[in-house]
Amino acid sequence: MDITREALARMIDHTLLKTDATAAQVSELVAEARDLGAYSVCVSPSMLPITEDLGAVKVATVCGFPSGNHTPATKAAEAAESTKLGADEVDMVINISLLKAGRPELVVEEIQAVRAATGGVLKVIIESAALTDDEIVEACRAAETGGADYVKTSTGFHPAGGATVHAVELMSATVEGRLGVKASGGIRDWETAQAMVAAGATRLGLSGSRAVLDGAPASEDDGGY
Template sequence: MEITRSALAQMIDHTLLKTDATHEQVSKLIEEARELGTYSVCVSPSMLPITDDLGDVKVATVCGFPSGNHTAAAKAFEAAESSRLGADEVDMVINIGLLKEGRADLVEEEIRAVREATTGLLKVIIESAALTDDEIVAACKASEAAGADFVKTSTGFHPAGGASVHAVELMNETVGGRLGIKASGGIRDYATANAMVEAGATRLGLSGSGSVLDGADGDESAVDDGDY
């Protein structure tokens, strides 16, 4: 069953995380989010606090982004600072190396540290394209045990790729119904977005939200070439 344009818009974190993004571009992002009716905007921590009129649009930011190779204390401080500056949601990147070493316990500890530092909703980016199925499951279980609100597929910056239907399905099988599932990275058209929702995604991270939403109206002529 295909999701409607308005319902899809309310699942979108309208995102700008490019390293050369400017405050002017963030202002345009917010204007677009209001016009499109997206749930939130997702921007880098350096763009906080947001002084533009957000209307009903929430503010999300990232933590330990994009590598995840920061100490737990550094991630916790960054999350606390972002919360203080008005972020409603924080998307943190786990230390994938620790997970691959079989230290899911340490991954859980760092997620818990960020959870305790975050006043709003916490999403955990597991970089699913770089993980085995067993590692995806382990990351989801660690996120749930540490008190996260969402698990999220990807940063959109990893060379292994972004979201996949298989990863979303596996994440949904592991923690769906208890944690939200955010698909991000490489979702460039309505058909892909709809497939992610059917697989279990409850939130989508998109940089080309307008062109994806246009597809819900049957217009697939405009496709975003960006990633995240």
């Protein structure tokens, strides 16, 4: 499928989650997100609140990041504080060890705890590259049961890797439009981003957003993009 540069930009969570990121870099991130027309910026909780002029750009953050091996109460408290500090969206990492141990009901419980702690958009990071296909399906079902708005492929920090077209297709087929699907991790060019959207992604997590968008083909109608 074909998508315009502007339409793809509006699907981007422009992301800065490096452990050594500075406040100055967050300011640059916000300015770039506005310039690119990105949907949101995604930053670590310690960078909240964002005091720069966001314009129409939303604010996303993470909780239980990046391992997911936090207690449900800890994740909920982190999400609640971030919401009070201005986060519109929270991307939480599930405890995948619970999933692999055959305890999806405990994954549902931690998602429900975070859901109760924030009234904003909740995305559930399942770390798809570390899961089997059956586990991906189970994780998506847990996210839906727990009240999430999105399922998300990856933190971008797991050694197993980031988003794949196969995982996005499977996640999209499982939630069937009832939840959004966010592809994140390793998306560094226009072709890969477009492939993720074609596979069913409705949001993209990108750190190199400008490079991806600059790869968009020029429009024959307007002489550019």
